Structure formats: C-alpha cells, structure tokens
Amino acid sequence: MVDGCPPRLDVDLGDIQRQMDRRKPGQSRFTTQRREDDEVKILSGVFEDELTGGLKTTGTPISMLIENKDQRSKDYSEIRDKYRPGHADFTYFEKYGIRDYRGGGRASARETAARVAAGAIARLVIPAVTIRASLVQIGPYRIDRSRFDWHEVDNNPLFCADRQAASDWADYLDGLRKSGDSVGAVVEVVATGVPPGWGAPVYGKLSADLASAMMSINAVKGVEIGEGMHAAELTGSANADEMRAGPEAPWFKSNKAGGILGGISNGDPVVVRFAVKPTSSILTPRQTVTMDNRNTDIVTKGRHDPCVGIRAVPIGEAMMACVLADHFLRHRAQTGRDGGVGY
Amino acid sequence: MVDGCPPRLDVDLGDIQRQMDRRKPGQSRFTTQRREDDEVKILSGVFEDELTGGLKTTGTPISMLIENKDQRSKDYSEIRDKYRPGHADFTYFEKYGIRDYRGGGRASARETAARVAAGAIARLVIPAVTIRASLVQIGPYRIDRSRFDWHEVDNNPLFCADRQAASDWADYLDGLRKSGDSVGAVVEVVATGVPPGWGAPVYGKLSADLASAMMSINAVKGVEIGEGMHAAELTGSANADEMRAGPEAPWFKSNKAGGILGGISNGDPVVVRFAVKPTSSILTPRQTVTMDNRNTDIVTKGRHDPCVGIRAVPIGEAMMACVLADHFLRHRAQTGRDGGVGY
Amino acid sequence: MVDGCPPRLDVDLGDIQRQMDRRKPGQSRFTTQRREDDEVKILSGVFEDELTGGLKTTGTPISMLIENKDQRSKDYSEIRDKYRPGHADFTYFEKYGIRDYRGGGRASARETAARVAAGAIARLVIPAVTIRASLVQIGPYRIDRSRFDWHEVDNNPLFCADRQAASDWADYLDGLRKSGDSVGAVVEVVATGVPPGWGAPVYGKLSADLASAMMSINAVKGVEIGEGMHAAELTGSANADEMRAGPEAPWFKSNKAGGILGGISNGDPVVVRFAVKPTSSILTPRQTVTMDNRNTDIVTKGRHDPCVGIRAVPIGEAMMACVLADHFLRHRAQTGRDGGVGY
Amino acid sequence: MVDGCPPRLDVDLGDIQRQMDRRKPGQSRFTTQRREDDEVKILSGVFEDELTGGLKTTGTPISMLIENKDQRSKDYSEIRDKYRPGHADFTYFEKYGIRDYRGGGRASARETAARVAAGAIARLVIPAVTIRASLVQIGPYRIDRSRFDWHEVDNNPLFCADRQAASDWADYLDGLRKSGDSVGAVVEVVATGVPPGWGAPVYGKLSADLASAMMSINAVKGVEIGEGMHAAELTGSANADEMRAGPEAPWFKSNKAGGILGGISNGDPVVVRFAVKPTSSILTPRQTVTMDNRNTDIVTKGRHDPCVGIRAVPIGEAMMACVLADHFLRHRAQTGRDGGVGY
Secondary structure: OOOOOOOOOOEOOOHHHHHHHHHOOOOOOOOOOOOOOOOEEEEEOEEEEEOOOEEEEOOOOEEEOOOOOOOOOOOOOOHEEEOOOOOHHHHHHHOOOOOOHHHHHHHHHHHHHHHHHHHHHHHHOOOOOOOEEEEEEOOOOOOOOHOOHHHHHOOOOOOOOOHHHHHHHHHHHHHHHHOOOOEEEEEEEEEEEOOOOOEEHHHHHHHHHHHHHHHHHEEEEEEOOHHHHHHHOOOHHHHHOOEEOOOOOEOOOOOOOOOEEEEEEOOOOOOEEEEEOOOOOOOOOEEEOOOOEEEEEEOOOOOOOOOHHHHHHHHHHHHHHHHHHHHHHHHHHHHHHOOOOOO | OOOOOOOOOOHHHHHHHHHHHHOOOOOOOOOOOOOOOOEEEEEEEEEEOOOOOOOEEEEEEEEEEEEEOOOOOOOOOOHHOOOOOOOOOHHHHHOOOOOOHHHHHHHHHHHHHHHHHHHHHHHOOOOEEEEEEEEEEEEOOOHHHHHHHHHHHOOOOOOOHHHHOOOOOOHHHHHHHHOOOOOOOEEEEEEOOOOOOOOHHHOOOHHHHHHHHHHOOOEEEEEEEEOOOHHOOOOOHHHHHOEEEEOOOEEEEOOOOOEOOOEEOOOOOEEEEEEEOOOOOOOOOOOEOOOOOOOEOOOOOOOOOHHHHHHHHHHHHHHHHHHHHHHHHHHHHHOOOOOOOOO | OOOOOOOEEEEEEEHHHHHHHHHHHOOOOOOOOOOOOEEEEEOOOEEEEOOOOOOEEEOOOOEEEEEOOOOOOOOHHHHHHHHOOOOOHHHHHHHHHOOOOOHHHOHHHHHHHHHHHHHHHHHHHOOOOEEEEEHHHHHHHHOOOOHHHHHHHHHHOOOOOEEEHHHHHHHHHHHHHHOOEEEEEEEEEEEEEOOOOEEOOHHHHHHHHHHHHOOOOOOOEEEEEOOOOHHHHHHHHHOOOOOOOOOOOOEEOOOOOEEEEEOEEOOOEEEOOOEOOOOOOOOOOEEEOOOOEEEEEOOOOOOOOOOOOHHHHHHHHHHHHHHHHHHHHHHHHOOOOOOOOOO | EOOOOOOOEEHHHHHHHHEEEEOOOOOOOOOOOOOOOEEEEEEEEEEEEOOOOOEEOOOOOEEEEEEOOOOOOOOOOHHHHEOOOOOOHHHHHHHHHHOOOOOHHHHOOOHHHHHHHHHHHHHHHHHHHHEEEEEEEEOEEOOOHHHHHHHHHOOOOOOOOOOHHHHHHHHHHHHHHOOOEOOOEEEEEEEEEOEEEOOOHHHHHHHHHHHHHHHHOOOOOEEEOOHHHHHOEEEEHHHHEEEEEOOOOOEEOOOOOEEEOEEOOOOOOOEEEEEEOOOOOOOOEEEEEEOOOOOOEEEOOOOOOOHHHHHHHHHHHHHHHHHHHHHHHHHHHOOOOOOOOOO
C-alpha cells in the first residue's frame, strides 16, 4: 500500500515488474530455487486515461497485491516444533504467544517483494534522481574500486559493479552452497541527482530515515553513510569535504559525508552501505531448542539463498527510493520548492 | 517535551541532573571549555505529592527547559559569511533560504542536551533495564576487550570501559588538540535486562528504530547492531547464535545478533555501536566558499571538542533509553504484557 | 488493513461477515439494489491453530480484501463529463487533475465496507464493550425515546430502536423514492462497558477522535457527543452530571456528558450522534456544469439509497469500535491497566 | 511548539499578541477576572535578519512559552478532595491515579492560550485565507442572520457579528452571573479564500480534521460543517449545491456543504460551527463525591467565565487556521500546487 503518491504520474507496469524480477528468486544458481512469479497486480490508485490510453496515478492510495504462488503443501513439523537459530521464530513466539511457522510468517524475507514494488512507485515521484546499488563485499572479499562500473551491475547474477569480483566470487559461493553454508555481504546504494535541501534537523534527518529504512530490511545488521564506521578513524582535517566556488553554486571537493550534512542533502551523491548477515537457514546442523525447551539440533532444509545479500541489492535501491521520495514531498510541503540551490 | 510517559513514576531531579552533567561541556580538557550549566527545569507533567513529598509524573506531557547561559555577545561574521566544511551551514541555507548562523542554530550539538534529559525520563519507564555505554575506539585505536570493565566508564574523562586505553588515548588527544585537529570515535551502547518481545516486524523493528535514533545524533555516520558491518564477513555457521535449554527458558550460546532477531528483542543484551565523525570545527585552515559563492579559507576558532565522540557516550545511552521505553509501551499496548518468556 | 491488533484473539469469519451483511446493499427496498456480496477474505494476520482448529490473530497486520463483484460494464459518459452536485467529482478533479469517474472512485461510499470489516476486528479487542447504534431521526421525524428498545434495531430494515417509528418512516421513504428524491438522517451510536480512563488530554481526546472518525464517514456533516449542539442551550446547573457515592465507586446521576469528561471516558455509556446528509445521487434534475465549464443539468440514474443514513448505522458502530479499541491500547500502553476504577 | 512551519515567513510579535489578547481573561465582565498577561515569548524557530531587521521563521520548530503569572497561593483543599461535576477531575484520576488539582492541571482551559499562539503562526502560512468567527447562539438565543456583519465581532465583548444580539445578551449574561450560573453557546468559524483541493479522501478528510480540532477544544460537545445536524432534515433536492459555469471556473449557487465535498475544499467558504457546554465551575451547589467515595456538595468558587463559549471564538479561529495550514502543506507536498482551479 503506497499512500500519498502524487497524482498524474505515468505508471508502466512493465517497469514495476522489471524491478520485481531483479529481486525474485530463481534468477541464478546463487539465489533460492523457489519459483515465484512475483507478479504485481495494482488494485487501486491508478486509472487508465481514455484519451491517452496510459495508466496514471490518481493521488489516492496505490494498493498492490503480490500473490504467493509457490506455497507447497509440505511438512512443516521440523520448523514448527523447533526454533531456528538466527531466525525470528523464538522472538515472534515470545512476543505474540503464537507463531505462523510456515516459511517464517511475517518475518519471511518474502515481504521484501512489497518493498521493491513500493520503490518502483517511489522512483516515479523523483524522476530526476538515479538510484543504483551494487554488491561491494561478500564474506571477506571486497570489490576493487578502480574497476567500479555501474553498467556491470545488471550483467552478472551478483549485482556487482566489479565484473572481475563477480566472476571470482561465483566460485566462492558455489563452494559455500555445496558445503551447506552461507555468507554475509555488503551492499552500497547510491542516489545521484538529489538536490540540496532534502531532509530535516534533529529527529527528521534524511540520514536517520535512511538508517531506519536499511536496517528494517531482513538480515541487515549495520548501516553506513559516506565514510560510515570508518569516519571514526579520520582526523577532522582529513574528513572535511572542502568546498570550492562553482559557476553557479559551490561544490564539494570530496564526498566523505555521503551527500548528507546535518541530516540534509548537500547535492552530492547520497551514499549508503549496509551489511547483510549470512542466511540463517543452512544445511549445517546447529544446536537449538524445541518449543517446549528441550535441546535438539536443526538442519534447515529447503531452497535457500547462499547469500541473501545478493537479492538485497534491488531491495536497498527500493528503500532508498522510498525514503528520498518521502523527503522530497516533505521538502516541497514546507518550502514550496523541489530543492536545489539558489535562494 | 516527553509525551506518553506513564503516570506515577518517581522523578528525582538530582538523577536527571547527574545525566546532564555527564554530557555537559567543560568536564575535562578533552571536551569544549564552554561553560554551560545545562540545568533542567521541569515546566509540566510532574506533581509534588503532598503525602509523600516526592515528585511524580502525572501522565501528561513533561516539558523540560534548558536555558543557554553561555551565549556570548561575540563576532559571528566569520561563520555568518562562510560555510564551514563538515557543518550543516550550507545545507540549512539551501533548504530554508535563511540561516541562524550563531553557533550552528538548530544544527548545534547543543540540542543533544535535550536528548539526555529525555533519556533520563525514559529510564524511569523501564527500571529493570540497565543501559551503559563506552567509548570503544578513537581514531585508529580500539579498546582491548579483555580489559572491558563497565565500572571504569565513569572513572575516566573518556567514558571508556578500558582503563588502560583511556589513559593511552589521553596523550593522543592532547596532541590532536595542540595541533588544532580532531578525531572520530566509536561508541558502544549496551542494554541489559530487556526481555524478549520488544519490537515489531517489518517497518517497526527495534533495530530500525535504534538505527534511526543513533544516526540522528549529530556527527554519527554509521550504526551497527551485534556483529554489525562485520556480519558481512561471517558464514552462516559462524554467525548463528545457537540455543540451549535453560531451567525455565532457552538461552543463546552467543550474542552475534546483538539481542535482536527479526526486529524483536530476544532477551540477550541489546548491543549497538555507532561511529562519530571527527569534530568539523578545527583550527586547521580548510578551503571553503562564502555565502556569495567565492573561494576562501576558514579556521573555526572557538571552544571545540577535539573528539565529539566522547560526549556522545551519554547521548547514545539516552537514545537507547528512549527507543526501548517506546517499544516497551508499544509492546504493552498490543499484548498487555511487559515482555518476557512464558506464554 | 488493520495494524497493531493484539495477538491470539479468536477470529470468527462468520461474525465478521454478519457485520458486513448489515451494511451491504440490497437488504431492503430502502437501500440500493446493487448486488454486492461484500465477502471478506483475510489475506494475512491470522493463523489456524492446529491444536484447537480455530483461527487466531497473530499480532501482525490483518489484511482483508473485499472484491467488487458488481462492476457493470456500463456507460459512464454522463458522470464522466459532468460534475454531480453534492459529490466529490469537482473537488477530486481540482485536487488531483485526474478523476476515476466510475462509481465515484475513491470517494464512493463503497469504501465504508472496509470500515465495517475493521470494526469487526476492533470489537474483538474490547470484548467487554457493547456497541450498538440506531437511526434516531430521518428527515424531520425523530424517534420517541420512550419507545427506545435496542432489541428492535435488527428487527426492521431501518436499524431503528423505535419499532413504531421504523414502521411510520417506511411510507415516507417509499414516497421519497418514488419521487426520485432522498433525505438525511441522524444515527446514534452508544458504547456501554467502557471503563473510566480511556482517552487523553488536549489533542488526544477520545471525543476528538470520535468526532474525526464519524465525520470521516461519507456524507456526515455533524457530530455530537452527549448533549451535543443542545449543550449550548443549557445552563451550568442543568448540564452538570452530579455524582453520588456507590458501593465501590462513584456514579453519575445523569449522562449529559455522553460518557466523556475532559476527553477521557468516565465509565458511563459513550454516546455519539451524527447527521448524514441526503443521498446526492437523485433522479430530480439538478443544475451543474461540465468538465469544460459549460452549464448543463444532471439526473443521477442508477441504484441509489433514498437515505444513506440507514446503512450508516453499522458503519457508525464500526467507527466507534475502531476508536475505542485504539484508545484501549493506548491506555494500556501508558498505564499498564485495562481501565477502570480503583487505584 | 509549532513544527513544520515554512521558512522565511515574517513574524510580527505584535500580531501574535493581539490574537492572544482576544482570548485572555479579564477583557470584559463576561469573562473570568483572573489577570493573565498571556505574553508569548518565542524561544526558537525565528531569526532576526540583520539586513531587514525583521523577524523571520527559520523553518525549524517554533517554541513559544506563555508563563502563568497569576498562580495564587491559595487553598485548593476544596477541589483537591472532591470531584467537580462536569470537570475532568474524576476521569484524570481514574486514568492516571494521580491528579494535579491546582486549577484543573492539564485539563485547564488555560491550555487554549497555546492554541491561539499556534493559530497566529498558522495564519502566516496561508496568508490568502481569511478566518473569522462569531458567537451565533448563547443559551436559547440565536443571532439574526440578516444583521450578520463581520465588522461587529471585535466591537463587542461577546465576539458577536450581530450587534443587537450582543447587546441583548449582555443583560442575560449579567443575570446568569449574579445567580451563580452559566450557559452554553455556539461559535461559527468561517474561512474564506480557501482554494479548491485542500483535504484528502477517507481518513484524511479536511472535514474530519476540523471536527477533531474543534471537538478537542475544552467544553466542546458538537461540531457541524455547513448544514451540520440540520442536513438530516433536508431532501436531496434541497441539499444539493447546484453549480453554474463561471468566467473561469464553475461556482456553486449555495453552500450547504460548508465548502467541503468528499473531504476536500471546493473553493467556497469553509463553515464550521461548534457547541460549547456551559461553564462547569458554578456557584450553584451541586452534588458530588469526595476522592474517597463519600457524598458531598460542591460550590466552585473562584473567577469563572459565565459563558466559556465567548472566549472560544478566537480559539475556534486558531484551530481552523492550524487545520487549514496543515492541509495546505499536505496538498502542496502531494501535488506541487497551492490549490486552486485549472489543470
């Protein structure tokens, strides 16, 4: 459900579906082999204009439905009676006293399909902004920044801007998969074309909302903006993004800030990274307990991603789009401007 | 302004002030020498019970006022006409077209005094929870975890649980201060006594709210929960917190999750770290531009912290308290329980 | 979409559907003859417990879907090109610059089906509260309070607690329908079993939320609590609800306040009335303009209620349930209590 | 505290104070004789521009403080130990288990001073909108609409647009005051210059937010928009506001809708009325109970308004301003337009 979307935006169902297809499982041997079409139906909030024949937003809530087509009638007894380590089984039960154990219930990463659909709408709200993401680390291996090329991202199944790294990592992932293990990853999301002025002070910071949005993605354990955790190691003289006068407006000599100063965009690319923990569902037996507090072991069979970080790439883009679109609207509300230099 | 606080909690003004005093400047040579009393006046929301003579919350909004006593009538022309690199001067002007240049205006870290005051109230809401924080890294130097001792935190001016590190770092900081430079830091905040069940799925995750809260603190550029960014390097078998049956409830053999699974607390300590960038106000000259887009240099004179990360320690505790208190109330609303095992 | 519902509540689909059936059209000659089943499907947020076989809420968002089965492929040219007086056609177009003219789009009273479904869930949250409503006025005719009997409400197609009035009004409504006209009505909603303590001061008043909830129903133009508009005519001595000591707690000698004092429930029945304007879609020709600002007339053919106030009875109940359930949860959050006397 | 205010609006402290002075007590013999200056101090969110010398909003939260200067050290034992009928004494205690009995605590109508201050800021946000209000009924007496003249409102102490009525009612009020009684009233608030398009469907209706805002004012028991409760008596043919083509845009032949259709403004004056119950603090003895549930009588001595509806006139204006300013900002966010005809 996407509420507050501006009216009269052109909606291309194909564009939305292309975003969905990037996230959906089964696209390569590195993601789960579950078959889900992730077909989006729009139930409300759009209208087909008779004159132009095109679909447009109406300004009222856009309700989208993605049906789960791959619900197998299978034996859930293993995960019904045991808590899977690293999963939310235990915490959901302790919170609610009831647990839909089928596929993780509300905690299933399948909910991220909805984020991608919403992100596709959000992109329509901020057409001048380009949002891209790349896998930049998998396990201990990082990309070589000198080989970074956005065009490569959709040319390899790992969504990695470093073509060579993507190739190297394939073997590593195959090994993990065969050994029944998994691994973590880091995703970097970059938005260019964000004008200065989006965001707000104190509790309404663009950085805070991005941190919340990325940390809300399943399995994310860390979020960085610009230099991120590394900022701790820098001196003030090394960290300052110095400014120079440009033809029309000042520009920054570096972007250690990741495009955000004081919680407000500064016109430079907004750069966010987040760490995704390794898939918790693995074939390696792990110690755990049963629902009635007895010791046992568990092996989570089934069709799981060896690295959920891969499919987190389009999800990170979607969350960036949602947060930016929201801040664009809030900025326009308060100032009557779209953002950008020159008062 | 703290709204939604439960009624009939005992308020000790001395306790609140003690929290304020930990954050206030001028406590050591490692923090700014500005003199601010940071005295909190409570304007509403508390009532002195005639029978007991004690101050209690009434359940209505608690309004607290901290007056700025150290507003010097000084020359602001330097920062009025130039943008300070690393500060919000440029972004505030681009957002609003007007800028209160005196001391940073709304972007001044002085606003964090209010966070500490609010945190002191929040602690009253969750008395069974203990919240502590420590500086764990400053520039390139990290603490030695084997020397970690919470009791040391308030025994050194760096709020560092590693007494030896605090001592070693003092020289390093003195050097930085004398050279007119600054440095970043990492703060670790730990909450013990949080029962399982606080938090919510998807966009209401405890982890997401903690990320937002910490990232909203001035100068914070990264937030981690549990293994944080390091989770990317782990395999699934190494990352899983295995479980064992306890006398009354299951327990976890490790806490790589930082006490949160699926956005909901699991009963283990909630562990959050955040990186604070180096103070942007430094005596080292930096290139910048004037308000009318001409090149210039700037030296930010004045009384600045060589490492704002130090004073971020009580601020991080306060934000942890606010987020946890909020989630406790939301959990109690939905389930009628305070949290904890045993349905 | 109902979010925040407590977990482990027993859900009876039949109960929900019975509420839906009260609102759905075609139940008598006094409501529109459109055929809609208003069948509710629950897509999420409930789980069938294997042991008991019953459906229970899981604490996660309850998504309900009501499909529109009676979308006729009809000629919308009349309402596509003209603004219908009393409808939102003009304002939607002026707001959004686009308008889904089929059946009123988002402004269609068909959206109130969702309110009734949500209200059925809300009732589960506050099982000790009984919520009932009655038509108490139709056009110039009011019920006779001496004949008021809640048991009559579901015995006549007008949801009227005064059996005689319901009978008398049937002829009046038949006349209106035949003449192609419509009429307004007043609905009274009463909640008994609400303990003292629900609500909050200033902007969080139970009365304010009830006013908003009722005024948000299609065609509602006025909302009253207790004496309502009539309170203006009373003197202070006549209006005061005097109190007497009861065996365990004080009681009120009258209920002019409608169960709410200072925005907080006082334990007496919560009494709300609202006025529904006459159906705007009538067969009597009305002057209006075309989309391109030319004068014309319009006759809104189709299957319309002669008095939309009738079907507003179950909708008013549903909104009362939603507001009370929300305030119950907020009260429990802040105080840890369900409400009720005796500190 | 006013958050979200656009930046660079000119703030005239004198204008704000003039609004405050209209509400403040002691302006005539018909309002309480308490002496309160209601002087507003602005603590944040404004900045004095050096070039122009004028005060402007900065876009950051505007914090205003109104100190209570007339806190007499008096004997509160009467209201400390007894519940005053019609007041929130009982409900506050039942909710919170603690009660600040001095002057009503948080339930004191003194909080409406803050509403008027906020309303003065809100007016700056929508300068093209004119908001006026008048007392239109007091007890059983209504104004004569044929004598309605907005210019009279500030010429009499009753804020009544009907000069003759104001004069007639003075005697009536004197009689009530002498007899130690009080009376209710109806206030009508009208906003002209609201363009079509402000508001939103379903739960975001302008009408719903106005109903909530007015009902949240102390002592208000009913809210009407346009025809209000009277709409129940009308037929559809009588109630429809017919439309005609204007030179540039359509216009309405009548305004029974009170300027709102489907929750969205239609360009006509927004007309809201609300009923204020009689002052509950009266000198006539009333039956009540003590805090320990024993029967007693109470006479509320002190300095009370014989009709709190009078001072509700500027408060109603303020709430109208706040709601409209909010909806203007929301409309601008979503559509990028200020509102108004002509796509």
